[in-house]
Amino acid sequence: MRIGELARRTGVPTRMLRYYEEQDLLHPDRLANGYRDYPESAVHRVQQIRGLLDSGLTTEIIRNVVPFLNRPDEIHLHPDCLTAETAALLRGEADRIQARIDCMGRNLSAIRAYLAAVQPGAGDGPPA
Amino acid sequence: MRIGELARRTGVPTRMLRYYEEQDLLHPDRLANGYRDYPESAVHRVQQIRGLLDSGLTTEIIRNVVPFLNRPDEIHLHPDCLTAETAALLRGEADRIQARIDCMGRNLSAIRAYLAAVQPGAGDGPPA
DNA sequence: TTGAACCTTCACATCAATGTGAAGGCAAGC
DNA sequence: GCTTGCCTTCACATTGATGTGAAGGTTCAA
Missing domain, CATH: 1.20.5 (Single alpha-helices involved in coiled-coils or other helix-helix interfaces)
Known part of the structure; x- marks a missing residue:
């Protein structure tokens, strides 16, 4: 999905989604025209990031822990x-x-x- | 006690203790010479404030809840x-x-x- | 083909929490 | 008296997470 839909579905402004990418918390693909392309799982991921941020963790810390928070059905590491x-x-x-x-x-x-x-x-x- | 001792005992810089006062989280008395005078209980209070701040609460929220966090043996409200x-x-x-x-x-x-x-x-x- | 609704990057503004330090008053000891 | 260490207020800087908006490319549908 593109950034607008992700923003709508998570309630997180596009500005922040781009910021999280800059902070290495998200890694969307790019479409041929340069648009960001997020997988379905990004919705959950963004919610996790928001929760951790709201809980007082910094993006730096989240960057360290977020790779380990994936669902068990995703073999990632x-x-x-x-x-x-x-x-x-x-x-x-x-x-x-x-x-x-x-x-x-x-x-x-x-x-x-x-x-x-x-x-x-x-x-x-x-x-x- | 004066601000320096409170800072030493809590590990919170004097700058922050004054800031918390400005934010209405602390209300020390004043000595005749203008120095701040904190009660013994301020040590615990400052630790509560730090913990909540570290947990991502804002001073505004803390200001709202902190009056109700006193020990039960202190009748305050x-x-x-x-x-x-x-x-x-x-x-x-x-x-x-x-x-x-x-x-x-x-x-x-x-x-x-x-x-x-x-x-x-x-x-x-x-x-x- | 024009307009609306997306998207891009870039830049500057804001806000809360914090750091840093200047300029000066007060207190205790030498 | 002078020095040292505490305290005062004030002000400006910084950092991380945000808001805001400009300037411009891309769909798509009327």
């Missing part, structure tokens, strides 16, 4: 290609993501606890 | 002070934080699954 350094880097990123999740989880609990204490029964479905 | 709008806003923020947690959790799982598939036993403790 042999374990042989995974150097020890890359694996360590990946584990490091995973740990940092875990720390963020933990941090947000703690704070979220505090917020929810506060809301529950102040307005019991609100937000978790009506009591009848 | 009567339920009366919580307008319906504030509660709704808070629930909205909570939902967005939840969405981030979910998103990061999915990506984290994918990364960990990949690592586990490629290097079973690494990172989860030695097999003996």
Whole structure:
């Protein structure tokens, strides 16, 4: 598909899709006329990128982890290609993501606890 | 304590501590000479702010939720002070934080699954 | 063949978070 | 008193992710 359709289907502006390509997060083919040509899987890929970006990761980090996020049915990288350094880097990123999740989880609990204490029964479905 | 000690104890530069104050995330008292005077609890508060910032939240969002993150033993806000709008806003923020947690959790799982598939036993403790 | 709706690249603007440093006031010790 | 180290405010620079728009090529359909 071309860039406009991908933008429509993901809600990500074309400007950003080109930026992600510049940052080596996407690698669309080119049609004869120079237009970018994205595979169907790009929709999922873009959603992953957006989620990671929204979660505070930089494009540099995402560039490192995104090759490993493909669906299992896509064979894309042999374990042989995974150097020890890359694996360590990946584990490091995973740990940092875990720390963020933990941090947000703690704070979220505090917020929810506060809301529950102040307005019991609100937000978790009506009591009848 | 003064700003220098807080910076040392949290690892956050004084520049940022002043910025967080400007953003209404911190409200230190002032000594007679104009120096900022932080309570002991500011250490924890700053760590919360850093964690949320690292998790991709903006200072605006943090400003909205941070008053409700105090320890339960600190009575700081009567339920009366919580307008319906504030509660709704808070629930909205909570939902967005939840969405981030979910998103990061999915990506984290994918990364960990990949690592586990490629290097079973690494990172989860030695097999003996 | 003209116009609309795509696409291209390029460039400059913006915004939030942060770095850096100048110019100067205050406090403690020598 | 002077130096040293802390603090103050102010301002300008930078970085990463974006917005915006110009100038122009390509379909396609009326």
